[in-house]
Structures are given as C-alpha cells and as structure tokens.
Amino acid sequence: MTVSTEHQAPETVVSRYLQAIEGHDYERARHCLVEPGFCYISPISRFNDTERFIEHMSLTGGILQRIEIRKQFVDGPDVCHFMVFHVQISEKMKVDVVQWAQVREGRIARIEALFDAHPYRILFESEAN
Numbered sequence: 001m002t003v004s005t006e007h008q009a010p011e012t013v014v015s016r017y018l019q020a021i022e023g024h025d026y027e028r029a030r031h032c033l034v035e036p037g038f039c040y041i042s043p044i045s046r047f048n049d050t051e052r053f054i055e056h057m058s059l060t061g062g063i064l065q066r067i068e069i070r071k072q073f074v075d076g077p078d079v080c081h082f083m084v085f086h087v088q089i090s091e092k093m094k095v096d097v098v099q100w101a102q103v104r105e106g107r108i109a110r111i112e113a114l115f116d117a118h119p120y121r122i123l124f125e126s127e128a129n
Contacts, residue, residue, distance in 0.1 A: 010103035011072065014079040017101070017108055022067045026058045034109040041110075043117035063087045077103045085115075 008016075013032055020029035033050045040047040047053035066086040073080040078100065085095040095115050102110040 008106055009074075010077050010079050010101075011074045013103050013106060013108060014081070014101045018067055018069070018081070018083075021057065021061060022064065024058075024061055024064070026054050026061070029057065030054045032108055034104060034107045037109060039110045040113075042113040043115065063089055065092075079103065 017029055017032035020026070020032065030050060033053070035050045038048070038050040038053065040053050045056065047056065064085060064087055068084040068086065069081055070084060071082040080101075081097075081099045083097045083099065085097050087093050087095055097113055097115045099114075100112045101108050
C-alpha cells in the first residue's frame with residue numbers, strides 16, 4: 001500500500017524517507033522521492049535519476065545499522081539534519097552526516113549530503129562526475 005505524501009509537511013516526508021533507508025526498505029524510500037527530476041549529491045556520488053539512486057542505495061545501504069538524528073532544521077520546503085550514521089564496513093564506525101533535502105509537492109526533489117567520504121572511497125567506486 002502506497003501512502004500519499006502530497007499533503008504531508010516536508011519534515012514528515014523526509015522523516016519517512018530516513019526511516020525507510022534505516023530499515024533498508026528501498027521501495028518505501030522510492031515513494032518519498034520525486035520521479036522524474038530527483039537529484040542526489042554527495043562527496044562520493046551524484047544521481048539525477050530516482051531508479052539509479054535507489055538501485056545504488058540497495059547495493060550499498062547494507063552497511064547502515066542505525067541513524068541517530070542530532071538536530072533538525074526546517075525552512076519551508078527545506079529540511080536539514082545533522083545526523084550520525086552508525087555503519088559497519090570492516091569495523092563499526094560512526095559517520096557524521098549533514099543532509100539537506102528539498103521537498104516539492106510532497107516528495108523529496110533534491111538531497112545534498114555532506115560527510116567525510118574517505119572510508120567510503122576505499123569501498124565504493126565514485127560515481128561523481
């Protein structure tokens with residue numbers, strides 16, 4: 001069952017997305033994203049296609065164990081989180097992440113994530129062009 005996000009507050013839409021990513025429920029995460037027109041930018045990857053982004057997340061997201069939200073700021077359609085991603089690569093690590101999401105018509109249109117990418121560059125081929 002698909003839940004309509006059209007009339008939900010931007011922070012609710014982004015929260016649902018983060019819960020889906022944390023739960024490794026990539027289909028539910030996809031329903032939170034604009035199709036077409038979605039954009040994702042991080043230090044290690046860049047996507048302009050929802051399908052490719054979700055495919056990438058489903059392949060690499062298995063290292064995520066938990067998301068700890070430290071602070072949230074909301075300014076209209078913009079939702080910014082300071083978070084700690086608890087991941088396991090070869091050992092358990094905590095990765096500080098800042099994520100800025102822009103919500104349009106009840107779905108996330110753009111995500112920009114900032115974090116120290118060094119541990120990830122070792123594991124995943126960069127898709128940033």
